Amino acid sequence: xxxxxxxxxxxxxxxxxxxxxxxxxxxxxxxxxxxxxxxxxxxxxxxxxxxxxxxxxxxxxxxxxxxxxxxxxxxxxxxxxxxxxxxxxxxxxxxxxxxxxxxxxxxxxxxxxxxxxxxxxxxxxxxxxxxxxxxxxxxxxxxxxxxxxxxxxxxxxxxxxxxxxxxxxxxxxxxxxxxxxxxxxxxxxxxxxxxxxxxxxxxxxxxxxxxxxxxxxxxxxxxxxxxxxxxxxxxxxxxxxxxxxxxxxxxxxxxxxxxxxxxxxxxxxxxxxxxxxxxxxxxxxxxxxxxxxxxxxxxxxxxxxxxxxxxxxxxxxxxxxxxxxxxxxxxxxxxxxxxxxxxxxxxxxxxxxxxxxxxxxxxxxxxxxxxxxxxxxxxxxxxxxxxxxxxxxxxxxxxxxxxxxxxxxxxxxxxxxxxxxxxxxxxxxxxxxxxxxxxxxxxxxxxxxxxxxxxxxxxxxxxxxxxxxxxxxxxxxxxxxxxxxxxxxxxxxxxxxxxxxxxxxxxxxxxxxxxxxxxxxxxxxxxxxxxxxxxxxxxxxxxxxxxxxxxxxxxxxxxxxxxxxxxxxxxxxxxxxxxxxxxxxxxxxxxxxxxxxxxxxxxxxxxxxxxxxxxxxxxxxxxxxxxx
Ligand code: GLC
Ligand code: GLC
Numbered sequence: 001x002x003x004x005x006x007x008x009x010x011x012x013x014x015x016x017x018x019x020x021x022x023x024x025x026x027x028x029x030x031x032x033x034x035x036x037x038x039x040x041x042x043x044x045x046x047x048x049x050x051x052x053x054x055x056x057x058x059x060x061x062x063x064x065x066x067x068x069x070x071x072x073x074x075x076x077x078x079x080x081x082x083x084x085x086x087x088x089x090x091x092x093x094x095x096x097x098x099x100x101x102x103x104x105x106x107x108x109x110x111x112x113x114x115x116x117x118x119x120x121x122x123x124x125x126x127x128x129x130x131x132x133x134x135x136x137x138x139x140x141x142x143x144x145x146x147x148x149x150x151x152x153x154x155x156x157x158x159x160x161x162x163x164x165x166x167x168x169x170x171x172x173x174x175x176x177x178x179x180x181x182x183x184x185x186x187x188x189x190x191x192x193x194x195x196x197x198x199x200x201x202x203x204x205x206x207x208x209x210x211x212x213x214x215x216x217x218x219x220x221x222x223x224x225x226x227x228x229x230x231x232x233x234x235x236x237x238x239x240x241x242x243x244x245x246x247x248x249x250x251x252x253x254x255x256x257x258x259x260x261x262x263x264x265x266x267x268x269x270x271x272x273x274x275x276x277x278x279x280x281x282x283x284x285x286x287x288x289x290x291x292x293x294x295x296x297x298x299x300x301x302x303x304x305x306x307x308x309x310x311x312x313x314x315x316x317x318x319x320x321x322x323x324x325x326x327x328x329x330x331x332x333x334x335x336x337x338x339x340x341x342x343x344x345x346x347x348x349x350x351x352x353x354x355x356x357x358x359x360x361x362x363x364x365x366x367x368x369x370x371x372x373x374x375x376x377x378x379x380x381x382x383x384x385x386x387x388x389x390x391x392x393x394x395x396x397x398x399x400x401x402x403x404x405x406x407x408x409x410x411x412x413x414x415x416x417x418x419x420x421x422x423x424x425x426x427x428x429x430x431x432x433x434x435x436x437x438x439x440x441x442x443x444x445x446x447x448x449x450x451x452x453x454x455x456x457x458x459x460x461x462x463x464x465x466x467x468x469x470x471x472x473x474x475x476x477x478x479x480x481x482x483x484x485x486x487x488x489x490x491x492x493x494x495x496x497x498x499x500x501x502x503x504x505x506x507x508x509x510x511x512x513x514x515x516x517x518x519x520x521x522x523x524x525x526x527x528x529x530x531x532x533x534x535x536x537x538x539x540x541x542x543x544x545x546x547x548x549x550x551x552x553x554x555x556x557x558x559x560x561x562x563x564x565x566x567x568x569x570x571x572x573x574x575x576x577x578x579x580x581x582x583x584x585x586x587x588x589x590x591x592x593x594x595x596x597x598x599x600x601x602x603x604x605x606x607x608x609x610x611x612x613x614x615x616x617x618x619x620x621x622x623x624x625x626x627x628x
Contacts, residue, residue: 008042011056015063024067029078030316033070037315038063040341044309048302049260058260062267062313069271070317076168077277080320091176091322091345091479092382094549097540098127098178098481100390102143103157105513106484110158110166117173123487124540127479128170129178129282131390133157137189137251140501143390143511145180145284146187146252150269160276167277176279178324183266183310184285185252192265193253197238205259208245208291209238215293216243223247223297228437229504234297247288257289257306267313274318280345282324283307286337299333307342324384328391331374331398340380348383348478349396350374355469356393356452357412360419360429362583364565365405366397371476371567372556373401382552383478387469387486388452392434392444392507393420410441420445420452428454428462430492432506446506450489455528461584463489463528464621467535468580471623474543475578477552477569483510487536488518488529542604542625548576559589564618566593577601579616580623589616601626 002010012034019026026034042059049055073081084090099120107113113130120128132144135152144154153159167177186193195203210216216235223234226247235243236250245254255262270281290302307323314321325343327334331350338346354367377383395416399409418424420431431447445452453469454462466489474480496508518529525534543549548571555575557566563583569576577597581587594612601610604625610616618624 004043004046005039007046008039011042011059012038014056015060018060019064019067022064024064025071026067027071029082030067030070033316033319034063037312041309041312041316044305044312045260045263047305048257048263048309052260055260058264062260062264065264065268066271066313066317069268069275073275073318074277076171077275077318077320080171081318084320088340088380089551092551094547095124095544096126096479097124097543098129098384098479099123099125099484100129100131100178100481101484102131102390102511103133105511107514109156110153110162114166114169117169117175120170120175121173123482124544125175125482127176127178127280127481129280129481132180132182133163134182137187140249140251141187142249142252142505143507145182146185146189146249147182148187148189149191151272164276167279171277171279177277178280178282179273179278180284181270181273181281181323182284183255183270184289185246185248185254188251188253192255197240197244205256206262206265207253208256210235210243212241213243218293219291219297222295225437225440227435228439229435245291247285254288254291257302263306263309267310270310270314271317274314274321279320280322280324282326283337283343284326286325286343287327287329287333299327299329299336304336304342307337311341311343328394328396330396331370331401334396335374335377338377338381340378344381345384345479346377346381347389348385349394351383351472351476352386352388353393353395353397355387355472356420357395357397357416358565358582359453359465359469360416360427363562364559364580364582365562366402366407367472368556368565368567369401369405370397371554375476375552375554377552383476384481385473385476385478386481386483387449387473388447388483388510389481390483390507390511392446393431393452394444414441417443417445420447422457428457428459428465430456432492432509434506446509448490448492448510448512449483449486450528450532451492451510455489456491461621463531463535466532467539468582468621468623470536471539471578471580471625472565474539475549475569475576475625476567477549477554480543482536485512485515485518487533488515488522489532490515490518538605546576546604546625546627547571547573558593560593561587561589563587564589575628576604577626577628578623579618579626581618581621584620586620587618589618591615598628601628603627 134147135149192206196206220233236246287298290300291297323343324345325337328349358367395413402409420429430451431445434444434446436443453465492509493512496502502508521527521529522533524530548569555568559566565580599613
């Protein structure tokens with residue numbers, strides 16, 4: 001019996017022969033990358049498909065496709081590959097700052113996005129996530145998350161050539177382009193989907209289609225309902241009576257990755273996007289990509305193997321490209337997707353949720369605990385820290401963590417949902433419930449940052465809460481991501497209720513069109529928009545100028561007051577101590593908290609000196625970034 005690495009060597013020479021027969025150009029660079037990464041690809045691929053008689057043929061076809069994509073990679077992107085291979089930590093820099101927007105809502109179309117590049121530079125963006133922009137069904141397409149072709153841009157937004165040239169223009173402006181890699185499912189109009197349903201043998205096994213309810217019923221014993229407002233369970237019925245796996249909306253059909261042809265086909269779409277000039281692929285719905293009877297069909301070990309295999313594919317053909325994991329699950333499981341060989345970046349849903357939790361409770365406990373216990377991730381990886389996204393807020397903290405602080409997870413989630421949808425007396429928030437499930441008691445929350453923080457309600461501390469929330473995302477370590485429009489305090493947009501395509505999905509309340517009026521006010525400090533924008537500019541500028549904000553190293557700090565959050569960011573030029581008062585009362589951090597620290601510190605935000613030898617008063621919702 002050959003060992004795995006001996007097998008890899010044997011298969012590699014077989015693959016090399018096939019590449020030569022197929023006339024694919026393998027230059028020294030590609031050969032070197034195959035030498036470095038083929039073993040890994042082989043290992044992951046055979047782990048998934050080794051039992052199949054056609055495993056070797058499938059792997060060979062995959063490598064031929066990889067080599068073709070590598071050969072077709074444009075020169076400027078090859079140069080980027082080389083630069084990033086030489087500097088793999090490029091994205092850990094403290095000058096990194098992300099923004100996210102919908103192409104149509106924020107800028108009309110791709111040309112509109114291009115016209116906003118000067119504004120992105122004004123903001124200091126180095127990373128721009130354009131929400132799904134691919135061809136999708138007319139009408140409701142889950143905001144583009146139902147993709148009908150990965151190689152075509154939605155004609156209303158532009159075309160692939162425009163995306164290619166926009167990517168180049170963004171790169172020239174120092175901005176990396178991020179798009180979604182929606183690889184768990186396609187729309188029901190994708191060619192693969194149409195082929196599968198009509199019986200085309202090439203696509204027969206691309207999806208999970210069942211003749212009757214037998215297996216669906218068995219699977220549904222353990223799967224969870226993601227969009228119960230749309231359909232119960234994880235399957236929808238086809239007109240011919242059969243059942244197809246559909247985790248999200250009924251027009252989004254889950255791909256069947258037990259079929260290696262699906263992997264190879266998706267790898268082809270991925271490398272196509274890489275060669276258009278995409279820098280980061282947001283790996284959508286990673287938790288759901290592998291299914292197995294008797295499990296929740298989320299976060300299975302094979303899901304990781306699959307992403308690692310995609311990672312190896314990318315390292316060979318387009319190593320400049322990074323993966324960002326979108327796993328909105330238990331924090332233990334979020335962490336499992338993060339490593340240089342899997343996803344180098346990951347949303348930080350725990351920090352996001354706990355920012356809001358701490359603002360509602362005025363208590364730093366859970367957030368402090370999460371920062372001390374769950375913030376550290378492997379070298380060569382980074383969190384994407386955000387205050388809110390295009391999706392709902394789910395309270396994904398661990399019940400075990402909460403229990404240690406005497407908090408009951410179920411009750412606490414009920415409180416937070418009530419607080420943020422303004423069903424709790426005295427709440428400053430104006431959120432909207434999302435997918436309330438009467439059967440399970442589960443619900444999530446929609447709303448823009450400003451509306452959730454109190455600006456919509458006219459709360460006197462609303463603006464300051466928006467700034468405090470962003471201060472946390474900007475200073476804990478990782479790549480901060482702004483939802484564009486939030487930097488000028490955009491409010492909820494209730495117009496979605498009048499739009500039949502959106503009325504049933506409250507996430508549209510926090511996806512407003514470009515806030516032109518607020519944008520025009522952004523330099524006027526007497527407006528909410530200006531106060532937020534100018535305050536945020538101070539923060540992003542201080543972050544850019546402070547090397548301690550690079551990377552993710554974080555050390556705890558105990559302010560001796562449950563209402564005050566504290567943490568330290570160590571660095572070669574001394575430590576930065578961050579403090580934040582989460583309450584609407586003045587709080588005092590007693591001098592003994594600073595016993596091990598110098599007598600004076602400098603606040604990087606306001607540029608004033610602060611005494612640490614005496615008790616330190618903090619105004620309501622005040623935060624400090626103290627250079628020790
Ligand atoms: C992701 C997206 C969400 C979408 C879902 C299905 O979670 O963020 O907006 O509904 O995937 O694609
Ligand atoms: C994500 C999450 C789910 C979330 C949904 C869309 O994949 O896992 O909880 O609500 O997409 O919002």
